[in-house]
Amino acid sequence: MNRPDPITLGVVWGALQSVAVEIGTTIHRTAYSAQAREGQDFSVAIFDRRGRMTAQGPYSPGHMGAMNFAVLNMIEAFPLDTLRPGDVMLLNDPALGSGHLPDFFVTQPVFLGDDLIGFATNIVHHTDVGGSRPGSQAVEGVFDYHQEGLFVPPTRIVSEGVPNEQLLNLIAANSRTPENIRGDMAAQRNALRVGERRLQELVARHGVELYEACIETILDETEATMRAAIAAIPDGRYEFSDYLDDCGPNTEPLRVAVAVTVSGDSIGVDFAGTSPQTETGVNAYLNYTRSYSYAAIKCLTDPYGPMNAGALRPMDVTAPEGSFLNPRRPAGGGPRAIICYRVFEAVLGALSQAVPDRVAAASSHFSNPTWGGHDPVSGRRFVTYELILGGTGARAAQDGVEAMASAFNASNIPVEALEAVQPAVVERFELIPDSGGAGRFRGGCGVRRDIRILGESIKFTNLSERQRFAPFGLFGGRPGALGRTVVNPGRQDERLVGGKASLDLRYGDVVSFQLSGGGGFGDPRERERDAVLRDVRLGLVSALAAHEQYGVVVDSGPSTSDTVPAVAVAPASGGTAT
């Protein structure tokens, strides 16, 4: 096949990327639920007729690895010669898709005349697909995915433009939020139609042959760029390990061990040595492990470059079968998002030995609790979903960012928006002084959010991390302070609760989410004196910590706020590079 001329290549490439963005815009515009709309918890991509990803929209990193494999899995279930224009296939099988049941992966073959020219696809995280707890992300009491909600193997839900209404009804009926699931599935199908039409226009304009020549070049050029970026990383085998606190009350830590091998222009990520799969929801099917491994490598190589099958060619991600990063069926995987930071950060930690200037220390870990109960004022039952996010880890030449999401990208929920619709009062939402890991560059602070729950018969599920294993620092940077979850802080009945505990709470109970701080970078004694004094003036570092950790004596500096728990000194080891 001849190489296309450079200008046509640029035009087709730009247009293809735009088709992906248009599919994404359509979901964003027409989805019903808040997490698809505001959280942008979805992904879109275009594939060629051989099932190779040619363009991906810039949305959730969590789907990056899944997209490429899910289409191949779909093609395996529905051979190409059985596909017809207007067909739509759905799956949420965690092992074939993106690792948990709420992610609905849909794909539509695109034809120009009689010729199959590719596939339009998207994944949307649905609010609820049934299972033991609202949101379908329970940790405890889940020993397989059958307890997590409705399971959909590869299934044709639309045949030649005619939807299977009975099937769609069945799916909606299995959700606690049937309107959301209908609305969001309609958005997914709208988006496929937009992708189909725009891809047809694009191919018709340039002709199938020239279009396919462009695709080959696009994949090869992207691969070449990625390989060149990897080749610039010194060869070697770089190991790192870290732990998740647990997978529920009274469980052991889960070890994440990784060896990243850079060899010329390819890179291998192997999670050998990682803990076995768990009999809870805390398991990441391989596609999810791949997603955050790819995301980490992308950050270190070509952060603004295109994402397609070519970019993935130089990367190989493996994990032992039966480990919690590559579990065997039918392991649960609902709350897998709690794992993503650890996968992402383990790869960064390993490669910090090779490209120290490009990495970051570990970030503060988010909390993603949910609770429900009875609201005595409205007389209704309610479900509240919270997302608390802290700061990022320090970098080689900059402090970590205060209060900003890391690999799992999302927004917080405004206090006034939450209180307007939920029976809750947020009592504080602030940075935790002395929580950012000390270093030449300081890690971002942890964030504290205290919420008084004004409901009765509250069923509360915590989903928090970094309460036993602190976010690691790098190159002499100290780990961030540990996080913790406290019920009724400062009251007689104050108690510490586990990061993945399920609790019954009473009307007026306060839950205080105190997140860990990001790790530091470099020796704290090398931090510029002015930067330390500034932190003290801002009240983010106490005079005591300035002295003890940075060796800076503050004459008459203000002490830190009296509302803050003491710094956790010498927390259990976070990540270790070997």
Add this chain to the structure above:
Amino acid sequence: MIRAGFDVGGTFTDFVLEDEAGRWHTGKRLTTYPDPSEACLEGLRELLAKAGVSLAEVESTVHGTTLGSNIVIERRAHGVGLITTAGFRDVLQIGREKRYQVYDLQIAKPEPLIDRSMIWEVRERVLADGSVLVGLDDEETRATLRDIARKGVTSLAVCLLHSYINPEHERRIAELAREVAPEMVVSISSEVSPQFREYERTSTTVVNAYVITAVREYLRKMSGELARGGYRGRLFIMQSGGGVATAEAMWNLPVRMIESGPAAGALIAARFGVASGHTNVVAFDMGGTTAKLSMIVDGEPASVGQFELHRVKLAAGSGIPMNVRSLDLVEIGAGGGSIARVSQGTIRVGPESAGSAPGPACYGRGGTAATVTDANLVLGYFNPARFAGGTMTLDVEAARVAIGRVAEPLGLTIEEAAWGIHSLVTLNMELATRVVSIERGNDPRELALVATGGSGPAHACRMALALGMRSVLVPAAAGVASAVGLLSADVKFDTSRSFVSRLDTMSPDRLTRMFAEMEAEAVHVVGKSSAGSNLRLVREADLRYVGQGFELTVPLAAGTLTSDAIGEARRAFDEVYARRYGCAHPDKPVEATTWKVTAHGDSRPLRLPEIASAPNGEPARSARSREAYFPESGGYVETPVYDREALLANHLIRGPAIIEERESTTVIPPGMAAVIDRHGTARVEVER
């Protein structure tokens, strides 16, 4: 009636004077620093002298300025403090927390405008329904205010939780501040922006407090100088949303005038669109570093209730959010200075820009990168001797050398590479326009394109062709469009207030009372500004289905509200929702978040100047010709060049052709034709 408009931009201040006969006199001079009012007053004097008019004869002046925006970007203000509810001191620093670049580990948040040590908490708490959980203690508050004054705070922002629904505590703090520190200027969020979502409201209030001292000083000086010159009329200020209000109305709300330039530009694009029979258009303004795209719907620039100031590399979510009505604008890194480079076997253009220094290679100021302007010069589109009104001579050889560096590694000729750069930057703008229009529920094929800016008219026809648009309009005198836009703005003032409540349980009486208060406020401002009494009030509500996190704006009935009127709003919401998203959910409950009123004062429609006519369809006579590159004609062809100033109404120009004017160049590709209308606008009909 004689009116004057002047618009302060980063580099130039533009002037326009409309005389008794409706003729326009225009002027331009360099913006002065640090005091931009110097250039304004100088330029105004000069223009008046040229037109033979005295300042005393001018009935009204309209002023646009980026002063507020500059103070913020340069972090120039001092002595600004903030009070928050206890427990929420970090609201500004925490923000919404989303990464604005997912894979770039080296990003940072812009420095908050107020240092954490200048933020104080007061013990108080209001709940979402407006009830008081913890009262405000006067003594504690006085002590805090004394501490604040001691720390040197001269401008104080106050933003307490849920103050949009119950402003009592904020008002009390303002009263106590007057008592404790009478010189301190206080901006309270319930006045600046009574809308829910505490980060955005705090941010808006803080920007107000941040710019208020400098803006007041500036307005005081400007009004004083005008009065000394004999001016007796009103000084109107352009707001970011495209309406004007008096300088007095901006006294307490300077955040409303934070960025007026783009709004004025879109207004004039709207006006020219309507004059040519197009009420739905995309205004396309391509300058040196970026291209700005905005939608004009029903002859009015679309505006939004929120915008972000100073985004990092134009990335959404990276700027300072503000609840200020502003133009609904998308800006991308595509301009004349955008740099082209070889990457992955093709050419990428932008978003990096050579700016004006060193600028494109052809400027001869030391720039070596190949830019869009270099490509347009090599293609023969730009006239090397008449660039920027003849103030610059361009170096064609330097442009060829720069483009050659892009061409060579790709095995292209210099001409092919130049064409590639031209096409690919056009593609970038085409794709952005597509997203802009579909995101807002418009099909680009049903829109016209109004092109302005130094580079816009050189790319507009190709862009329209690719988008399937039928018409391209290139207004004359686009160089001072924003100053002219000021004169076409209506007197307008909007107020809004959040009150989150389900429509089916909402009390119509309470709503009626709330609107009465809001309307009194808006009428107070606009009534004082308007000569006549033709005041028009427009009510709107932001509604959403319960459980959703995003709202759509729908109109609401005037007068006393009944449950029928509320039901009507609900039906209107279902309709708007269905139009935008394909289907509605009439069985789902709907809730309101924010209620809005806009008061429109008298407007005096701008009379667009008319030019002399030629007989219908008479071909225009070209001034000269040169070789220009059109691939459909096989490469370089001798192409007629027309002088914009010499064209008459009804003149017909068939492509390929080039129309030159002082500040821009219009390129008409083969197969397209332009007709000059009576306002001098070149109307290009695109064949599909």
